[in-house]
Amino acid sequence: MGVNHGDGARRRTRVGGDDGRGMTSDERPAGTTREIELLWGRRETPRRGPKPKLSRAAVVEAAVAVADAEGLDAVSMQRVARELGFTTMSLYRHVDSKEDLLVFMQDAAMSQHPAGPRDDGDWRAGTEEWCHGALAQYRRHPWAAYVPQSGPPSGPNGLRWMEAGLREIAASGLDAPESLQILLLLTYSLRDLFRMEQDIARAARERGVPLDNEGDEWVRGLRGVLDPEEYPTLLWTLDQGTFAEEPPGYREEDGAMGGLGFAIQRILDGVDAYVRSTGRDRAGD
Amino acid sequence: MGVNHGDGARRRTRVGGDDGRGMTSDERPAGTTREIELLWGRRETPRRGPKPKLSRAAVVEAAVAVADAEGLDAVSMQRVARELGFTTMSLYRHVDSKEDLLVFMQDAAMSQHPAGPRDDGDWRAGTEEWCHGALAQYRRHPWAAYVPQSGPPSGPNGLRWMEAGLREIAASGLDAPESLQILLLLTYSLRDLFRMEQDIARAARERGVPLDNEGDEWVRGLRGVLDPEEYPTLLWTLDQGTFAEEPPGYREEDGAMGGLGFAIQRILDGVDAYVRSTGRDRAGD
DNA sequence: AGAAACTGTGTATGTCATAAACGTATTAGT
DNA sequence: ACTAATACGTTTATGACATACACAGTTTCT
Numbered sequence: 198m199g200v201n202h203g204d205g206a207r208r209r210t211r212v213g214g215d216d217g218r219g220m221t222s223d224e225r226p227a228g229t230t231r232e233i234e235l236l237w238g239r240r241e242t243p244r245r246g247p248k249p250k251l252s253r254a255a256v257v258e259a260a261v262a263v264a265d266a267e268g269l270d271a272v273s274m275q276r277v278a279r280e281l282g283f284t285t286m287s288l289y290r291h292v293d294s295k296e297d298l299l300v301f302m303q304d305a306a307m308s309q310h311p312a313g314p315r316d317d318g319d320w321r322a323g324t325e326e327w328c329h330g331a332l333a334q335y336r337r338h339p340w341a342a343y344v345p346q347s348g349p350p351s352g353p354n355g356l357r358w359m360e361a362g363l364r365e366i367a368a369s370g371l372d373a374p375e376s377l378q379i380l381l382l383l384t385y386s387l388r389d390l391f392r393m394e395q396d397i398a399r400a401a402r403e404r405g406v407p408l409d410n411e412g413d414e415w416v417r418g419l420r421g422v423l424d425p426e427e428y429p430t431l432l433w434t435l436d437q438g439t440f441a442e443e444p445p446g447y448r449e450e451d452g453a454m455g456g457l458g459f460a461i462q463r464i465l466d467g468v469d470a471y472v473r474s475t476g477r478d479r480a481g482d
Numbered sequence: 483m484g485v486n487h488g489d490g491a492r493r494r495t496r497v498g499g500d501d502g503r504g505m506t507s508d509e510r511p512a513g514t515t516r517e518i519e520l521l522w523g524r525r526e527t528p529r530r531g532p533k534p535k536l537s538r539a540a541v542v543e544a545a546v547a548v549a550d551a552e553g554l555d556a557v558s559m560q561r562v563a564r565e566l567g568f569t570t571m572s573l574y575r576h577v578d579s580k581e582d583l584l585v586f587m588q589d590a591a592m593s594q595h596p597a598g599p600r601d602d603g604d605w606r607a608g609t610e611e612w613c614h615g616a617l618a619q620y621r622r623h624p625w626a627a628y629v630p631q632s633g634p635p636s637g638p639n640g641l642r643w644m645e646a647g648l649r650e651i652a653a654s655g656l657d658a659p660e661s662l663q664i665l666l667l668l669t670y671s672l673r674d675l676f677r678m679e680q681d682i683a684r685a686a687r688e689r690g691v692p693l694d695n696e697g698d699e700w701v702r703g704l705r706g707v708l709d710p711e712e713y714p715t716l717l718w719t720l721d722q723g724t725f726a727e728e729p730p731g732y733r734e735e736d737g738a739m740g741g742l743g744f745a746i747q748r749i750l751d752g753v754d755a756y757v758r759s760t761g762r763d764r765a766g767d
Numbered sequence: 768a769g770a771a772a773c774t775g776t777g778t779a780t781g782t783c784a785t786a787a788a789c790g791t792a793t794t795a796g797t
Numbered sequence: 798a799c800t801a802a803t804a805c806g807t808t809t810a811t812g813a814c815a816t817a818c819a820c821a822g823t824t825t826c827t
Contacts, residue, residue, distance in 0.1 A: 234705035246804025247792040273783065286785080287806050297785065346677075348685035349700065356708070356716060363715040373722040381678065384743045389674035392631075393666065400633035415634065416516035423641070429646040431641060437658040460667045467752030532823040558814060571816080572775050580815065730796025 235297075236304060236352040249281060253291040257301045261338070264302065266397060269340035272302075299344050304352030307334050311361035321469060323365035328387055328461055332454055335391045342391050359384075369472045379468055386464055390457045407427035520582075521589060521637040536568055538576040542586045546623070549587065554625035557587075566587035584629050588638030592619050603660035606754060608650035613672060613746055616643060617739055620676045636707050644669075651753075655762035664721055664753055675742045 259280045264272050274295055278285040292298045311330050315323050318390045335342050350356055383389065400415075416435055425432055454461055544565045559580055561667055563570040596615050600608050620627050635641055647668065651661045653669050683742045685700075701720055739746055 233700075237707050239651055244804065245794050245802065246805085247794095249805065251806080254573070258599055274785085275783075284807055285783095286522055286808085289785075290805060334559045346681050348681065351700070351703070354715060356704070360716045367718075373719045377719050378744055379748075380746060382675075385674050385678045386671060389670050389677075390667075392674075393670045396631050396633070415518075415636070418636070419641070422522050423516055428641060428645045430652055431645045433652075434648055434658045434662050459663055463664075463752035463756055464665060464749055465752070466755040467748035470751040470755060471748055529773070530771065530823095530825050532775085534774065536775080559816085560814070567774055570814095571777080575774070576818075 198385065218472050219236045232297075232300070235293075249290070251281065251287060251291055253301070255281065256288055256291050257298065257305050260298055260302050261305050264340040265338060269343050272298075272340075276297075296345075296347070300352070303341055303344045304350070304354045305326070306338040307352075307354040307358055309334060309337075311358050314364055315360075317369055320365055320369035320472075321465060323368060324362070324383070324468070325461075325465065327362050328383065328465075331362075331384075331387050331453060332391060332457065334358075335388070339391075339395055342388050342395070366468075371472060373474065375475075379471075382468075385466070387457075387461070390460050394456055504655060518636045521576075521585070534575070536566065536572055537577055538586065541573055541576050542583065542590050544591050545583055545587050545727075549625040550623060554628050557583075557625075560585075576697065581632070585632065585637070588626055588629045589635070589639045589727055591623040592620060592637075592639040592643055594622075596643050599646075603653055604756065605650055605757075606750060607652035609647070609753070610649050610655060610746075610750065611666070612650050613750075614739060616669075616672050617645075617742065618674070620641075624680055626675075627673050627680070654757045656757060656760065660760075664756075667753075668749070672742075679727050679742055697731070700705070 205221060226359075256277065256432055259374060260272050260277045263276055274288055276287045277298075278288050288298075292301070304323065309330075312326055315326075359380065362380045363376055366383075367373070367378050419435065420432075490658065541562065545557050545562045546564060548561055559573055560570045562583075563573050577586070594615075597611055600611075612701070635644060647665045648661055651664050651668075652658070654661075656664065704720065705717075708717055
């Protein structure tokens with residue numbers, strides 16, 4: 198749906214490696230397997246042509262640099278190529294399509310390793326730490342939260358984080374399917390709460406001043422248009438300086454997660470409740 | 483006149499309404515206020531030219547139809563215009579930009595009213611119902627979850643849903659900032675859990691068969707590449723038919739929410755815990 | 768009547784992803 | 798060492814796309 202655009206590319210089964218006849222064509226991997234092999238650098242190296250001046254790593258690095266500096270929208274094939282001093286089309290020798298490039302970029306954005314396992318068996322603390330770490334990645338590369346998702350992570354870095362998250366959650370005693378479900382919940386929530394934070398920040402930046410009531414264009418506009426009969430609760434909310442404040446329930450410990458602490462704590466509370474309900478909680482007591 | 487029609491940008495402060503000198507220019511609304519006025523149809527009607535054959539409503543409707551049928555990516559100005567039998571540029575008479583059109587579309591996608599208030603004071607049931615309703619909207623117009631967000635909703639429909647959600651949550655006794663925070667959490671979570679569901683479904687569709695282990699390309703690919711030393715938990719998870727099953731903790735009552743029931747229940751559990759922790763729970767007891 | 772405001776249209780610009788064909792450097796197989 | 802295969806980076810071209818700009822016709826206000 199909205200997610201992946203590129204259609205012509207990459208969907209059809211390739212006959213071989215690069216030019217359409219690279220491999221012996223009987224053992225060609227198709228679809229996702231191919232993507233995984235690419236991501237993991239499991240490629241044959243019987244290079245016959247001239248020694249490449251460019252490399253996939255260089256392309257991805259340049260793309261990441263552009264995204265870091267100017268956001269994901271600034272990443273175009275032309276732009277990345279210019280940055281490298283090559284032609285646009287040269288990139289296609291090292292990357293199948295832009296979609297491909299984005300996949301590589303995303304994995305590259307998670308190159309920092311998650312924290313190692315903790316042995317005290319406190320799954321909640323471990324999971325919180327994991328969330329914190331994942332969030333830190335996003336803060337380093339905010340665009341990464343906006344890369345269109347195409348299935349579960351397949352790259353070494355993404356999987357390393359998955360592994361670490363599962364480990365923390367499974368420490369609660371949940372079984373594999375449950376742990377995975379929780380991990381998915383956390384992963385998506387983090388990504389999207391982060392996006393929420395960014396969106397709100399951007400919205401605030403785009404209108405003039407910071408988010409306070411009265412001064413805020415949005416609030417003022419709404420007031421002029423909302424019928425108190427129909428939107429009483431909303432107006433009640435607007436009437437208190439809702440948008441100016443620190444989120445409620447803000448706790449110092451969550452500070453590291455910024456305004457997201459509140460939301461994340463709520464979600465973890467929910468997970469906690471679930472763990473307890475299964476009566477398999479290994480921690481705490 | 484050299485300086486004329488809608489100069490597209492919309493970002494910079496306009497001198498007046500539509501064309502640059504529509505209004506008395508001392509009370510010109512700028513930025514978001516303008517957008518809100520547009521969304522609410524609060525426009526002057528001193529139409530002087532020929533009677534329009536096209537209308538904003540028609541444009542939005544056509545765009546929604548295209549998105550419903552072929553996804554958000556199929557929505558281009560050219561496509562919508564063709565659908566209507568007009569030129570591409572004609573659309574710009576009724577919509578400032580594509581971004582604008584998307585805002586209208588999004589509000590249009592939420593045209594169905596939320597359920598009315600319930601008087602039994604059971605905030606959790608009410609909130610669950612609200613989630614269910616919101617999800618139903620998404621199922622009707624999946625693309626709506628992929629429209630790039632630009633700030634809080636400003637249209638009548640979006641705000642109606644906000645109002646309804648706030649009402650349900652506030653029934654728990656939380657104060658305004660808290661309720662709003664929770665509403666934001668729910669709104670974003672819903673949107674994104676829905677997206678997760680869609681993404682997973684699409685991923686399954688794109689590889690061959692449904693999501694089962696062994697048969698799944700992704701799982702097979704990973705197995706070939708994951709070092710058991712480094713990814714033990716992940717492999718443990720893979721080893722159980724994790725992806726084949728119904729999500730754990732699946733309950734009949736959540737059926738209406740599809741596979742998202744589990745995640746939503748976890749989040750509501752977290753909210754519940756928070757409400758209880760404030761000691762202001764009006765419901766239940 | 769004439770000016771002003773607004774309609775839909777035609778044309779043009781610039782950006783984007785990417786296909787196709789090309790010359791060239793390198794190396795595997797002879 | 799010679800040749801054919803093949804990978805490399807480039808050139809050129811195509812077809813979307815959003816949207817600026819200028820125009821000609823239409824309606825209404827003065």
